[in-house]
Amino acid sequence: MSTPHAIRIHEHGGPEVLRWEPFDPGAPGPGELRVRIGAVGLNFIDTYHRSGLYSLALPSGLGLEGAGTVEAIGEGVSEFAPGDRVAWGTGPVGSYADVRVMPADKAVKLPDAIDERTAAAMMLQGMTACYLLRRTYRVQAGDTVLVHAAAGGVGLIACQWAAALGATVIGTVGSKEKAGLAAAHGCAHPILYREEDFVARVKEITGGAGVAAVYDGVGRDTFLGSLDCLQPLGTMVTFGNSSGPVPAIEPLLLAQKGSLFLTRPTLFHYTSKRADLLATAGELFDVVASGRVRIEVAQTFPLAEAASAHRALESRATTGSTVLLP
Missing domain, CATH: 3.40.50.720 (NAD(P)-binding Rossmann-like Domain)
Known part of the structure; x- marks a missing residue:
């Protein structure tokens, strides 16, 4: 199997600071999953992390959203098993990779009706829409x-x-x-x-x-x-x-x-409790599976070319959701 790679930043700045590098994700520790990533969601907050508007400890990975398949589980993880399809949209950063280790309590199981690209395109943006419309101001x-x-x-x-x-x-x-x-x-x-x-x-x-x-x-x-x-x-x-x-x-x-x-508001506060995360993701899955909301993956980029995706997003050249493919 090829060496895992990730987009990492060693300094804050423009899209040119994004580097595609080999790295060792390691084994999952207690309460963690190791996930083979199939698709990564691109979001404006990624550009804030890259630029330093929202500062990260450097060097750092990027990306809060993605979907993939569980490869291994750490001690104490009972909700997931290797082979499960999962998605996440609230971080922690590190989704711009082909493999990652992440907290199990930030992942949710993907329903059969939703593929990885759709999930990666909708978790952060869709759960954001969910809390905005259903909780922050409850639309009637x-x-x-x-x-x-x-x-x-x-x-x-x-x-x-x-x-x-x-x-x-x-x-x-x-x-x-x-x-x-x-x-x-x-x-x-x-x-x-x-x-x-x-x-x-x-x-x-x-x-x-x-x-x-x-x-x-x-x-x-x-x-x-x-x-x-x-x-x-x-x-x-x-x-x-x-x-x-x-x-x-x-x-x-x-x-x-x-x-x-x-x-x-921020999505992170609205989903900080596991029960709220599951309820928000569940409501999103239901409205998408029912056809009332269609997720538009309008652009895809190779993950290694994330800098091009950032330029497109920041220049208002994109519509709908953008997915990065490892």
């Missing part, structure tokens, strides 16, 4: 919500899921092609944010009422406008910062704009 039938980056990985899943729950979805996109993609995935009102004032369009679409919630993974470029899209007592969910960190605000601003709720 009849709600109108705004989803930024509606043609992205989380966006396409969230638009479909919110529509399936009976909500009207407004989404921002960067091109006519992305508008068509979002519209085909449950977004009733795509807004071309480069050509239109998204705040004015939201007010127009809602007859001046505003939306019940904004789901914003973009950050700095959209945050203040998003507050102006909300109805009184609306919920502002800022869950990412692909355009840069959100500027500081005074809490009084939330009162002035309608006694708004503001939260900055």
Whole structure:
């Protein structure tokens, strides 16, 4: 068998710091699995880890999400056995590899109906959409919500899921092609944010009422406008910062704009308990297996060429989910 390889970084920086290197994953210790990885999910948080926005102890692997087959189990592991198909989406980092050792309590068994590429494309983004729509602000039938980056990985899943729950979805996109993609995935009102004032369009679409919630993974470029899209007592969910960190605000601003709720959640807190992880993954598997949500693997890259994938993601050249293949 060939020597295991992984993408590793020895310094923070641009995509050029990603190195494809041989490494020894070692044997699984107590409570751990050794997994042969079949597919790896690409996420914006990977670029934050690489750049140092979210700092890692160096040298480090990358990647929080993937799917594969259990090769070996460590002492005390009873939930899994060699040969089981598993997926994970909450880390720890190290998924950019062809083999990895990881905590068993971060993995979930894959249902037969879901293949490894689909799983790698949906675990982090799909569980993110799940907690956002089902727990952070619980979408109800009849709600109108705004989803930024509606043609992205989380966006396409969230638009479909919110529509399936009976909500009207407004989404921002960067091109006519992305508008068509979002519209085909449950977004009733795509807004071309480069050509239109998204705040004015939201007010127009809602007859001046505003939306019940904004789901914003973009950050700095959209945050203040998003507050102006909300109805009184609306919920502002800022869950990412692909355009840069959100500027500081005074809490009084939330009162002035309608006694708004503001939260900055992470998937890790929503799945830190094993029971919550299993429930979130289970709800995601159900909605995908039922066909209510389709997972779009729009791009694949060889894992060794992860730098090219990072460049594509950061330049807004991707849609849907991107999978890296060892």
